[in-house]
Amino acid sequence: MIEFIETTKEFQVGQSTVKALNHINLTVQKGDIFGVIGFSGAGKSTLIRTVNLLEEPTAGQVLVNGINLTSLSKKQLREEKKKIGMIFQHFNLLNSKTVFENVAMPLELAGTQKTIIESQVSEVLAFVGLEDKANRYIDELSGGQKQRVGIARALVTKPKILLCDEATSALDPQTTKSILELLKRVNIEFSITILMITHEMEVIRDICNRVAVMENGQIIEEGNVLDIFSAPKEDTTKNFVQSVVRDDIPLSIYEQLKENNGSKRVYNMKFIGVDVGQPVVSQVAKRFNVDVNVLFGNITELQGIPFGHLIVELVGPKAEIQKAFLYIQHKNIQMEEVSAHEGERANHYRRSVGYAVHG
Incomplete structure (x- = not known):
């Protein structure tokens, strides 16, 4: 020790x-x-x-x-x-x-x-x-x-x-x-x-x-x-993690969120272990009056455990988006909403560490 x-x-x-x-x-x-x-x-x-x-x-x-x-x-x-x-x-x-x-x-x-x-x-x-x-x-x-x-x-x-x-x-x-x-x-x-x-x-x-x-x-x-x-x-930790598990969102998506009238939300979904195999996206599209757009996704393995990221856009009435959000959370999947404000912070940080700003 x-x-x-x-x-x-x-x-x-x-x-x-x-x-x-x-x-x-x-x-x-x-x-x-x-x-x-x-x-x-x-x-x-x-x-x-x-x-x-x-x-x-x-x-x-x-x-x-x-x-x-x-x-x-x-x-x-x-x-x-x-x-x-x-x-x-x-x-x-x-x-x-x-x-x-x-x-x-x-x-x-x-x-x-x-x-x-x-x-x-x-x-x-x-x-x-x-x-x-x-x-x-x-x-x-x-x-x-x-x-x-x-x-x-x-x-x-x-x-x-x-x-x-x-x-x-x-x-x-x-x-x-x-x-x-x-x-x-x-x-x-x-x-x-x-x-x-x-x-x-x-x-x-x-x-x-x-x-x-x-x-x-x-x-x-x-x-x-x-x-x-x-x-x-x-x-700093997020920057290192993103060098292996790419879950950063193009800045163009953040720009779209600035003009959002409430009819769309972007979420970062994280799957760990057996949750990786769940057909959550298709279930949400069938159960709720929302369109689901997959913006980015990947799966890696950590200590023998599969770990996945999926960045999705939910488009539809506010009430339906909220129902879909709660449904996914009940599946024990981490859900983080992506905001336009976070985009400004991400843009500033990428520039400060020398990232090539895209989007």
């Missing part, structure tokens, strides 16, 4: 003090694959580096399995750090050494016996699928193979925690998928807790069970992945 308690990290930049972490309170439970996402400069890299004291907190605590590493002697700290593995965005491998030698380095530095080194290195290379590359040099490998070497090196000391610092952002989508599948195996087969930082919401969707969103050195939203994807609260 990893626990951040009022964790603060400040850097001195010239005459100014920059607060990279601002009173972080966050708990990563044993067995989690916990993702931390944020834009560049949000503080996520600093956060993960405080876990193994690559960055020492200015104030507050970071507890690893209940132990505050800053309170340990150098010898005790070395022993605890063996329980924390780390993989990096740009691999951090030595081109002058073979795959075997790179993976063996943590054990050699710890003074491990040669026979044990040979056994443990061979074991982890087989696990990551590189047993046939043991004697190759690093510059002979592909990017995905290099990251597998990095994972093997992190696993060779048999850690309890694995820190992933943008571990897939330098890889192509297909290789990213294979690395994420490997990390899932690491989590399940070795019971290793994984804390990973990323700026890719696809990574959060595909591997994490919990996620925290960072902005300006603070956690602005945190929860299980299904809850965050289905009901994001903060604008």
Whole structure:
């Protein structure tokens, strides 16, 4: 388990003090694959580096399995750090050494016996699928193979925690998928807790069970992945979610709503689990005196659970629209009305984050 308690990290930049972490309170439970996402400069890299004291907190605590590493002697700290593995965005491998030698380095530095080194290195290379590359040099490998070497090196000391610092952002989508599948195996087969930082919401969707969103050195939203994807609260979180689950509405629709005389309403419908298969739209069209126009829809999968968005326009008498709205709500489907005012806010936010405004 990893626990951040009022964790603060400040850097001195010239005459100014920059607060990279601002009173972080966050708990990563044993067995989690916990993702931390944020834009560049949000503080996520600093956060993960405080876990193994690559960055020492200015104030507050970071507890690893209940132990505050800053309170340990150098010898005790070395022993605890063996329980924390780390993989990096740009691999951090030595081109002058073979795959075997790179993976063996943590054990050699710890003074491990040669026979044990040979056994443990061979074991982890087989696990990551590189047993046939043991004697190759690093510059002979592909990017995905290099990251597998990095994972093997992190696993060779048999850690309890694995820190992933943008571990897939330098890889192509297909290789990213294979690395994420490997990390899932690491989590399940070795019971290793994984804390990973990323700026890719696809990574959060595909591997994490919990996620925290960072902005300006603070956690602005945190929860299980299904809850965050289905009901994001903060604008930054919504922006990340929309990069994977497209539910943003063309601004032309908002413009039409400004001239609405009450005969139409636009709703964002959210389906989770078995609700995805309900023929709600056709039922509404049959039961009520309304026309139903589907403006946008998609289905994705989160932690094995289907999750769908459907943006619909209901056109007809106010009373019939209200009946249709209540009918859909009784089906346990989330319904959020889309207003012209929300369009103005969406337009402002898209411009502030560099979205291409469409419609």
